[in-house]
Amino acid sequence: MPAKTTNTAEHLRNTLDGRWRDVKNRMREQLADEVFRPHYTPNTVIARTKVSEQMKIMAAAGAAEDGFRKEHGGTGNIGAGITQIQMLAMSDLSLMVKAGVQWGLFGGAVENLGTERHHAYLRKIITLELRGCFAMTETGHGSDVQSLETTATYDPATQEFVIDSPTASARKDYIGGAAETATIAAVFAQLITPEDGEPVSHGVHCFLVPIRDVDGNDLPGVTTSDNLYKGGLPGVDNGRIVFDRVRIPRENLLNRYGDVAADGTYSSPIESPNRRFFTMLGTLVRGRVTVAGSAGAAAQVALDIATRYALQRRQFKAPDDEGEVLIMDYLAHQRRLLPLIAKSYALQFAQNELVAKLHDLQTSDAPDPEEQRELDARAAGLKAANTWHAVRAIQEAREACGGAGYMAENRLIALRADTDVFTTFEGDNHVLTQLVAKELLTAYADDIRSMSPVEWVRFAANAVSQRVLKRTAAETIIQTIVDAGQDSEEEGSLFNRGTQIKMFEDREEYLLSSVARRLQARTNEMSAFEAFNAVQDHVLHAAQAHTDRVVLEAFVAGIDSCEDDQAREVLGMVCDLYVLSVIEDDKAWYIEHRFLSTERAKAVTRGINERCRTLRPYAETLVDGFGIPEQLRHAEMLHPENVPG
Amino acid sequence: MPAKTTNTAEHLRNTLDGRWRDVKNRMREQLADEVFRPHYTPNTVIARTKVSEQMKIMAAAGAAEDGFRKEHGGTGNIGAGITQIQMLAMSDLSLMVKAGVQWGLFGGAVENLGTERHHAYLRKIITLELRGCFAMTETGHGSDVQSLETTATYDPATQEFVIDSPTASARKDYIGGAAETATIAAVFAQLITPEDGEPVSHGVHCFLVPIRDVDGNDLPGVTTSDNLYKGGLPGVDNGRIVFDRVRIPRENLLNRYGDVAADGTYSSPIESPNRRFFTMLGTLVRGRVTVAGSAGAAAQVALDIATRYALQRRQFKAPDDEGEVLIMDYLAHQRRLLPLIAKSYALQFAQNELVAKLHDLQTSDAPDPEEQRELDARAAGLKAANTWHAVRAIQEAREACGGAGYMAENRLIALRADTDVFTTFEGDNHVLTQLVAKELLTAYADDIRSMSPVEWVRFAANAVSQRVLKRTAAETIIQTIVDAGQDSEEEGSLFNRGTQIKMFEDREEYLLSSVARRLQARTNEMSAFEAFNAVQDHVLHAAQAHTDRVVLEAFVAGIDSCEDDQAREVLGMVCDLYVLSVIEDDKAWYIEHRFLSTERAKAVTRGINERCRTLRPYAETLVDGFGIPEQLRHAEMLHPENVPG
Structure with missing residues (x-):
C-alpha cells in the first residue's frame, strides 16, 4: 500500500473540487444531516413528501x-448555485431534480x-412561497421545441393571452411539479397576435400561467x-397539463426578448425570430449543465460503492495462499471499474470548467x-x-456487486433508475x-x-468553414506539452501526454474535415434527406471526438493545478487510463485511418x-478523492456487520 | 412497402418459433387472458398478490x-415446459421468476x-399445494458454490441432520420465495458425517428443510x-434464511447422488466429490436455460415497442416535403434498433437449439x-x-422512445428493471x-x-488440448456453405455466408489457440495468480467468440428451415446484419490480427x-415475427388515442 494515501486522497479531492471547493465542503457538512440520508422507497407519496420536507x-x-x-x-454566485444543486444528486436525485426545476428552470426562466x-416573484420562488414548473415539452414535440403546438393568442379586447392546447399532442407532458406541487407554470407556447385581423405567429415564447389554486385544485380551463x-x-x-382557452393577463408574458403592447403590437430587441x-x-x-454535473x-457514488465492495468481497481461493481472492485483485474486475473511475475524474475536471465558463458569462x-x-x-x-x-x-457498478448490487438497500439500483432519464431529458443525447x-x-453561424437536421445538411454543404481547432483549457500548458511530446512508435510513447493530446486532436480534425468533405460531395448527388442520412453517423462521431478532446484538455489543466507531487503522479496515471480507454473504444477507427x-x-x-x-x-x-460524504455513500453491504470475515 | 409482408411475418414467426411452435401458439392464446395483461406497480404487496393469483x-x-x-x-415434455415459462416473461418477469423457482429450480431439485x-411431493409441487424455494446462494458465496458455509451435520443418535448457518456470511440470501410464500426450502449445505468421532465433509448436497408453518410463521430455529x-x-x-441448528429427518437429504445410512455411513454412486x-x-x-430464453x-418485447413507436413518431421537418420525418427513417435510429433486432433473431435460433438439446438429453x-x-x-x-x-x-429501446420511454405505462422501464438481475443471477455472466x-x-476434462479460476490456469497450462472446432448445428449445411463461399477481398464478399462463417470460425480458433499458448508461456514465468490475470481478458474474449459462432450456426440452420422464399430472403439480410454487427464490435481485433x-x-x-x-x-x-401477443406488447404511447396525427 503506498504511503500517505489519506493525504493523497485529500489532495485529489481538493484538485477535483476546483473553484467552488469551499461550497462543496460546506455542502458536505449540510448533507451529513440526518434528513439527507438516502432512503429508498418506490412509493410516490412517501418519496414526494420527503423531498418536499428536504426542499x-x-x-x-x-x-x-x-x-x-x-x-x-440572491447573491449572484451562479457557480455556487449550480454546484449545490449538483451535490444534491449524491443524496437523492429526486431532490436534485425538484430543486433544479424550481430554482434552475422555473426560477431561471x-x-x-x-x-x-416578474422579478418581483423571485424572492417567493427562492423561499418556496411560489412553486412553479417548467412546461416546455409536449407529447408530440420534445427535441424539436420550435414546433411546439401550444398557442398563446393575444386578445386586444381584454388585453389577455389565451393559452390553448389545440391538439392531443399539444399536451404538456412529463413536466416536473405539474402533477401536484406547482401552482404556476412557465409555459412555452407559440405567440400569436392579430395583425389586420389575421393571426400572425412570432414563434415560441414563455408565459406565466397559474394552474392551481391554494387548495391544489386545477384552475378553470386547466386539466x-x-x-x-x-x-x-x-x-x-x-x-x-392541458389548456382549454385559459386567459392570462398580457403582463404574464416573460417579455425580455419579445413583448406585446396593449394594442397587440409585437416588438423585440432581436429581429431574427x-x-x-x-x-x-x-x-x-x-439546467443542462446541472444535469451533466448531477x-x-x-x-461517482456508484463507483465509490462498487469499489469499496470489491475491496472487501472475496471469491474463489487462490492456490498460492490459503485465503480467497479479493475481487478487486482480478484484472478483469479492475478493467471493469478503474477505467470508469478514470472517466469520472476526466469528466469532473471538464464539468468544473464548464461551470466556471457559465458563471463568468452569466455574471458578465x-x-x-x-x-x-x-x-x-x-x-x-x-x-x-x-x-x-x-x-x-x-x-x-451494479453488476460488479452481483446479487447484492440489485438490492435497494445498496443504493445502486436507485442511482441507476433515477439517472436513466437524464440521457433523454434536458435534450436528447443524440440530438x-x-x-x-x-x-x-x-463555426457558430447564425440561424443554423x-x-x-436535414435542412442543416443542405446549408452546411455550402457554408462549411475551414475550422481551426481551438483549445479550450490551459492553452499554454497544452502547447508546451505537445511541443515537448511527439515521440515516435515505441510503446512508451502511449503514456506521453503530448502524444496523447495529438492523437485526440488529430482524430477530431480528421473527422471534422472529412464530414465537411462528405457534406459537399453528397448533397450534389442525392436528396437532402439522403445526404443527411449518409453523414449522420460521421457527424455524431466527430462531435464525440470533439468532446473527448475538450475533456482531455480539462484533465491536463486539472493535473497542472494540483499542488501535491504524489497526487499529481496518481492523476497522471488516471489520465493515461482515461486516454487509452478512449482510444481503445475507437481503436478500429485509429487503425483504419492509419x-x-x-x-x-x-x-x-x-x-x-x-x-x-x-x-x-x-x-x-x-x-476517496470523489469526496462523497460518508452518509451518502453508505450501502448496507458495506456495513461492518455485513462484511464476512 | 414490400408485398405480402403479413404473410412474411407469419413465416418469420413460424421459423423463429422452432420445434415447440405449437406450445408457443397455445401460450399466446392463454396469455391473451385479461389476468396476464401487464400492469405496473412497484408495490410489493400488490405485485406479489397478483403473481400468486396468476400462479x-x-x-x-x-x-x-x-x-x-x-x-x-407430469407429461415429460421438458422442452414444452421451458418454452412455457420463457413465454411468461412477455407478460411479467416476476411471474416468470416465480414459476421458474417453484417448478424449475425447486421442483427440478x-x-x-x-x-x-421425495418424488411423492412432486404432484403437490405441480399443483402448488407445496410451495418451495431454492436456497443455494449465501451472503458470502454466490459464484463459488462449492465454498458455501451452511452445514448439514448428521447426528446418528437421532438419525437427523442439523442444518446450521455457522457465520453471518452463511446466511442464505436473495432467495426467491423465502420472504413469504415458501413453506419448504431446498437447502444447499456442506454434508458432514462423523467418522471415528471426527467430522468429515462430503461437499455440498441438497436437503429439504421445512421453514414455515401453515400460518406463515418461521419454524423453530429458522429466521x-x-x-x-x-x-x-x-x-x-x-x-x-438463517438456520440455528434446525433438525430434519435423515430422509430429507435429496439422496440420488449421495446418501447417508442410518448409522452415518456416507455413500455415493459417483466417487469423485x-x-x-x-x-x-x-x-x-x-434454470439457466429458462433465464436465457426469458x-x-x-x-423482443422492448424492441417491438420501440420499433412501433419509431414507426409512428415524427420529429423535425424534412425540407423536401412538408411533413415531419418518421424517426425510423433516420439512419442513426435504424442503426440503434435494427442490429439489436437482428441479434434477437440470432439468439432466438440459438435458444431453440439449446432447449432442444436439453430436452433430448433430459428425456434420454x-x-x-x-x-x-x-x-x-x-x-x-x-x-x-x-x-x-x-x-x-x-x-x-427505452432511450429511443425519449421521455415516453421512461413512463411506466409504456412497459420499457419494468422490462429493463426486471431483467437487470439476470446478468448476475443463475450464474454471474463473467463467471x-x-x-x-x-x-x-x-476439452471438458474432468475435475476442472x-x-x-486461478487453479485452473495452472492446470490448463499443462493440460490444454489441441482443440478441434466442432460445429454445433446443421453441420452439413454449414460445410456446404463454407465450401461454396470463400471469395476474396472484394466488398461483396462480406455478404457471403461462407465468408461470414469462416470469419467467425477463424477468430474463435485463433483466440483459443493463442490463449492456450499464453497459458503455457506465462505459467512458467510468474505465479499462478499473475498468470491468471495475464490471460483473463483473453479467456473471456475466446469464450465470447465461441458463443458468437454457435449463435451464427444456429441462425444459418434456422434460415435453412424456413419454407417461404421471401421470409428466407429477409432472414438472410437479418443474418448479414447480425454478422456484420458482431464483426464491427470486434473490428479492431480483426484488423490487428490481419x-x-x-x-x-x-x-x-x-x-x-x-x-x-x-x-x-x-x-x-x-x-411481427417475434409473435408477441398484442396485449403483451401494449404500451400507452402506442394507443391510437395517443398518436399525434
Whole structure:
C-alpha cells in the first residue's frame, strides 16, 4: 500500500473540487444531516413528501440564493448555485431534480426571460412561497421545441393571452411539479397576435400561467394529470397539463426578448425570430449543465460503492495462499471499474470548467455571443457524455456487486433508475451530440440552430468553414506539452501526454474535415434527406471526438493545478487510463485511418492493463478523492456487520 | 412497402418459433387472458398478490405438468415446459421468476436430486399445494458454490441432520420465495458425517428443510427476512434464511447422488466429490436455460415497442416535403434498433437449439456425459449472451422512445428493471463466460470445474488440448456453405455466408489457440495468480467468440428451415446484419490480427448501413415475427388515442 494515501486522497479531492471547493465542503457538512440520508422507497407519496420536507429545509437555509442576482434577493454566485444543486444528486436525485426545476428552470426562466414586473416573484420562488414548473415539452414535440403546438393568442379586447392546447399532442407532458406541487407554470407556447385581423405567429415564447389554486385544485380551463410511475425519480411529481382557452393577463408574458403592447403590437430587441428563440433558450443552459454535473455525481457514488465492495468481497481461493481472492485483485474486475473511475475524474475536471465558463458569462455585463454559443455547445456535449457515462458506470457498478448490487438497500439500483432519464431529458443525447457537430462545422453561424437536421445538411454543404481547432483549457500548458511530446512508435510513447493530446486532436480534425468533405460531395448527388442520412453517423462521431478532446484538455489543466507531487503522479496515471480507454473504444477507427499501427494498437490494450496494475493500490484513494460524504455513500453491504470475515 | 409482408411475418414467426411452435401458439392464446395483461406497480404487496393469483390459474390449467416426468404426474415434455415459462416473461418477469423457482429450480431439485421418497411431493409441487424455494446462494458465496458455509451435520443418535448457518456470511440470501410464500426450502449445505468421532465433509448436497408453518410463521430455529425492494421484480418475495441448528429427518437429504445410512455411513454412486457436485448442478441447468430464453423474450418485447413507436413518431421537418420525418427513417435510429433486432433473431435460433438439446438429453435414458457438459457450457454462454443483450437492447429501446420511454405505462422501464438481475443471477455472466472458455480449452476434462479460476490456469497450462472446432448445428449445411463461399477481398464478399462463417470460425480458433499458448508461456514465468490475470481478458474474449459462432450456426440452420422464399430472403439480410454487427464490435481485433484489411474494415460499416436500408421497409414485419401477443406488447404511447396525427 503506498504511503500517505489519506493525504493523497485529500489532495485529489481538493484538485477535483476546483473553484467552488469551499461550497462543496460546506455542502458536505449540510448533507451529513440526518434528513439527507438516502432512503429508498418506490412509493410516490412517501418519496414526494420527503423531498418536499428536504426542499423546505434547504430553502430555509438559503440554498437557492446563490442562483439569483443580488437585486433579486440572491447573491449572484451562479457557480455556487449550480454546484449545490449538483451535490444534491449524491443524496437523492429526486431532490436534485425538484430543486433544479424550481430554482434552475422555473426560477431561471422568470429571472432571465422576464423583466422587472416578474422579478418581483423571485424572492417567493427562492423561499418556496411560489412553486412553479417548467412546461416546455409536449407529447408530440420534445427535441424539436420550435414546433411546439401550444398557442398563446393575444386578445386586444381584454388585453389577455389565451393559452390553448389545440391538439392531443399539444399536451404538456412529463413536466416536473405539474402533477401536484406547482401552482404556476412557465409555459412555452407559440405567440400569436392579430395583425389586420389575421393571426400572425412570432414563434415560441414563455408565459406565466397559474394552474392551481391554494387548495391544489386545477384552475378553470386547466386539466392536470399525474405521470405517476416512471423508471425512477419517485419523489418528482411529473405530470401533464392541458389548456382549454385559459386567459392570462398580457403582463404574464416573460417579455425580455419579445413583448406585446396593449394594442397587440409585437416588438423585440432581436429581429431574427430564430436568433431570438435561441437567445431565450441560451439563458436556460444552466439546467443542462446541472444535469451533466448531477449525472457525474451519481456515477461517482456508484463507483465509490462498487469499489469499496470489491475491496472487501472475496471469491474463489487462490492456490498460492490459503485465503480467497479479493475481487478487486482480478484484472478483469479492475478493467471493469478503474477505467470508469478514470472517466469520472476526466469528466469532473471538464464539468468544473464548464461551470466556471457559465458563471463568468452569466455574471458578465456584456457576454460575448460567440462565447455563449460555445458554452451551449460545450454544455450539450458534456451533458451527453456525463449522462451516458452515468448509465454505463452505474450499471457496471451494479453488476460488479452481483446479487447484492440489485438490492435497494445498496443504493445502486436507485442511482441507476433515477439517472436513466437524464440521457433523454434536458435534450436528447443524440440530438445534443448533433448540435455540437453542427456548431463546430458551421463555426457558430447564425440561424443554423433553427434548421432541422436535414435542412442543416443542405446549408452546411455550402457554408462549411475551414475550422481551426481551438483549445479550450490551459492553452499554454497544452502547447508546451505537445511541443515537448511527439515521440515516435515505441510503446512508451502511449503514456506521453503530448502524444496523447495529438492523437485526440488529430482524430477530431480528421473527422471534422472529412464530414465537411462528405457534406459537399453528397448533397450534389442525392436528396437532402439522403445526404443527411449518409453523414449522420460521421457527424455524431466527430462531435464525440470533439468532446473527448475538450475533456482531455480539462484533465491536463486539472493535473497542472494540483499542488501535491504524489497526487499529481496518481492523476497522471488516471489520465493515461482515461486516454487509452478512449482510444481503445475507437481503436478500429485509429487503425483504419492509419493513426495507429496494428502493433501499436495492441500496445493500447497492454497500456490499459499496465495502468490498472499501477492504479490498483490506489483504488480506495481514488474513490476517496470523489469526496462523497460518508452518509451518502453508505450501502448496507458495506456495513461492518455485513462484511464476512 | 414490400408485398405480402403479413404473410412474411407469419413465416418469420413460424421459423423463429422452432420445434415447440405449437406450445408457443397455445401460450399466446392463454396469455391473451385479461389476468396476464401487464400492469405496473412497484408495490410489493400488490405485485406479489397478483403473481400468486396468476400462479394459481396456471397451476389449475396444468401449466407445470410438462416440466415433470410422467411417473411423477407430469407429461415429460421438458422442452414444452421451458418454452412455457420463457413465454411468461412477455407478460411479467416476476411471474416468470416465480414459476421458474417453484417448478424449475425447486421442483427440478426434488425430481432430479431426490429419489422415490421425495418424488411423492412432486404432484403437490405441480399443483402448488407445496410451495418451495431454492436456497443455494449465501451472503458470502454466490459464484463459488462449492465454498458455501451452511452445514448439514448428521447426528446418528437421532438419525437427523442439523442444518446450521455457522457465520453471518452463511446466511442464505436473495432467495426467491423465502420472504413469504415458501413453506419448504431446498437447502444447499456442506454434508458432514462423523467418522471415528471426527467430522468429515462430503461437499455440498441438497436437503429439504421445512421453514414455515401453515400460518406463515418461521419454524423453530429458522429466521427468515424480506429483501423487500430490489431493482425490479416486485412480485418476487426474495428473502434471507438463517438456520440455528434446525433438525430434519435423515430422509430429507435429496439422496440420488449421495446418501447417508442410518448409522452415518456416507455413500455415493459417483466417487469423485467434484464430479458428484457438478453432476448434481448439471441436472439444474434448466434454470439457466429458462433465464436465457426469458431475457431474450423481454428484449423482443422492448424492441417491438420501440420499433412501433419509431414507426409512428415524427420529429423535425424534412425540407423536401412538408411533413415531419418518421424517426425510423433516420439512419442513426435504424442503426440503434435494427442490429439489436437482428441479434434477437440470432439468439432466438440459438435458444431453440439449446432447449432442444436439453430436452433430448433430459428425456434420454442414457445421456452422454460429454454431451451434458457441452450443454452446460452452451447454456452458460447463451445465458450470458442473452441477458447482456437484454440489458442493452431494452435500454436502447427505452432511450429511443425519449421521455415516453421512461413512463411506466409504456412497459420499457419494468422490462429493463426486471431483467437487470439476470446478468448476475443463475450464474454471474463473467463467471459463466469463463466457464465456457475453461470447458473449451480443456476439452471438458474432468475435475476442472471444481478448480478456482486461478487453479485452473495452472492446470490448463499443462493440460490444454489441441482443440478441434466442432460445429454445433446443421453441420452439413454449414460445410456446404463454407465450401461454396470463400471469395476474396472484394466488398461483396462480406455478404457471403461462407465468408461470414469462416470469419467467425477463424477468430474463435485463433483466440483459443493463442490463449492456450499464453497459458503455457506465462505459467512458467510468474505465479499462478499473475498468470491468471495475464490471460483473463483473453479467456473471456475466446469464450465470447465461441458463443458468437454457435449463435451464427444456429441462425444459418434456422434460415435453412424456413419454407417461404421471401421470409428466407429477409432472414438472410437479418443474418448479414447480425454478422456484420458482431464483426464491427470486434473490428479492431480483426484488423490487428490481419483477418480484415483496413479497407475491408470500412466496408463492414458500409455493409451495416446498407442492410439497415434494405431492412427498413421490413421493420414492422420483423417485430411481427417475434409473435408477441398484442396485449403483451401494449404500451400507452402506442394507443391510437395517443398518436399525434
